[in-house]
Amino acid sequence: MTATVLDGKAAAAAIKSELTERVAALRAQGVVPGIATVLVGADPASQLYVGMKHRQSEAIGMNSIQRELPADATQAEVEAVIDELNADPTCHGYIVQLPLPKHLDTDAILERIDPAKDADGLHPTNLGRLVLNVNAPITTPLPCTPRGVIELLVRNGYDLDGAHVVVVGRGVTIGRSIGLLLTRREYNATVTLVHTGTKDAGQYLRQADVIVAAAGVKHLITAADVKPGAAVLDVGVTREDDPETGKAKVFGDVAPDVADVAGFVSPNPGGVGPMTVALLMTNVVEAAERAVTAASA
Numbered sequence: 001m002t003a004t005v006l007d008g009k010a011a012a013a014a015i016k017s018e019l020t021e022r023v024a025a026l027r028a029q030g031v032v033p034g035i036a037t038v039l040v041g042a043d044p045a046s047q048l049y050v051g052m053k054h055r056q057s058e059a060i061g062m063n064s065i066q067r068e069l070p071a072d073a074t075q076a077e078v079e080a081v082i083d084e085l086n087a088d089p090t091c092h093g094y095i096v097q098l099p100l101p102k103h104l105d106t107d108a109i110l111e112r113i114d115p116a117k118d119a120d121g122l123h124p125t126n127l128g129r130l131v132l133n134v135n136a137p138i139t140t141p142l143p144c145t146p147r148g149v150i151e152l153l154v155r156n157g158y159d160l161d162g163a164h165v166v167v168v169g170r171g172v173t174i175g176r177s178i179g180l181l182l183t184r185r186e187y188n189a190t191v192t193l194v195h196t197g198t199k200d201a202g203q204y205l206r207q208a209d210v211i212v213a214a215a216g217v218k219h220l221i222t223a224a225d226v227k228p229g230a231a232v233l234d235v236g237v238t239r240e241d242d243p244e245t246g247k248a249k250v251f252g253d254v255a256p257d258v259a260d261v262a263g264f265v266s267p268n269p270g271g272v273g274p275m276t277v278a279l280l281m282t283n284v285v286e287a288a289e290r291a292v293t294a295a296s297a
C-alpha cells in the first residue's frame, strides 16, 4: 500500500487564496493588515523562515514589517522593539522568531507581546483562553502549528470525530497545545500524549488513527509503529548536512518506510511547514478583522 500524500503546499495555497479576498475586503475599508517579525541575530535557518513569512504575506496583499537586532542585543533593546510593535496601529500581529540567543529571557519577551497581536497564538493569555475554551468560535489567536496540522487533515476530507490521535512530544508549539484544540466538540477527537518518559510508546502509536510526530528526532517514527491505514503527520524539523551533497537538509520525525503502511502521510518539507505559515497569516488577518470591528462598534 502506498499512502495518500497530504499536500501542505496545496492546502496552504487554498488558504492563501481565501485570505487574499479577506485582505482585499479590509483594504477596501482602508485597513491594510500588517504582519511583523522580530529577528535577533543572523542564524541562516531563522533568516530563511522569516524571509518566507514576509514574501508570502506581501504576495496576498498584506503589509510586512521586518525588525532585525544584532545577536548581542540586550533584553531592554528587544523589549523596546516589542513595545513599539504593541503601540504601532499598522501592525496587527507579529512573531518573535525563536530560538532567541541564550543570554535573553525568552519567556519575559513572549509575555510582553500584546495578546491581541500574538500571531503564533502562544502567549500565556491566549494559551489560558484555549484551556478555558473561551475562544470558540475564534475571538483570540490560536496556536498556528496545531491549527495547521488540523486544517491539513480537514481540508483533505479526514473526519476527526471519534478518531484516536497520538501526539509525540511535549513541546509547547505542538505537544502541549494541540490536544486542547483536537478535543473541542467541533473536532471531537480523543488524544494521547507520548513523550520521552512514556513506557513503551509503541503500544500507543500502534493504536493510533492519527499520529502527530513533533519530537524533533530524525526518523523517530518507523513503519513498525504505525497501524495500517493510519494518518501520519510529520511536524519535526531536524537540519543536518546531507552526507551525499554536503548541503543542509531538513529531516522529519517520520521515516520513509512509514509510507508503505500508512493511509495518509504529510511530506516534510511540503507538509506542516507551509501550513504553519498560512495559519500565521490567518491569525494576523483575523486580528485585523477584529480591529476593524472594534473600531466601528
Ligand SMILES: Nc1nc(=O)c2c([nH]1)NC[C@@H]1CN(c3ccc(C(=O)N[C@@H](CCC(=O)O)C(=O)O)cc3)C=[N+]21
Residues within 6 Å of the ligand: 049, 095, 096, 097, 098, 099, 120, 237, 250, 268, 269, 270, 271, 272, 273, 274, 275, 276, 277
Ligand atoms: N516564533 C516562532 N514561530 C514559528 O512558527 C517558528 C519559530 N518561531 N521558529 C522556528 C520554527 C520553524 N518554523 C517553520 C515554518 C515553516 C516552515 C516551512 O514552510 N518549511 C518548508 C521548507 C522550507 C525549507 O526549509 O527549505 C516546508 O516544510 O516545505 C518550516 C519551519 C516556524 N517556526
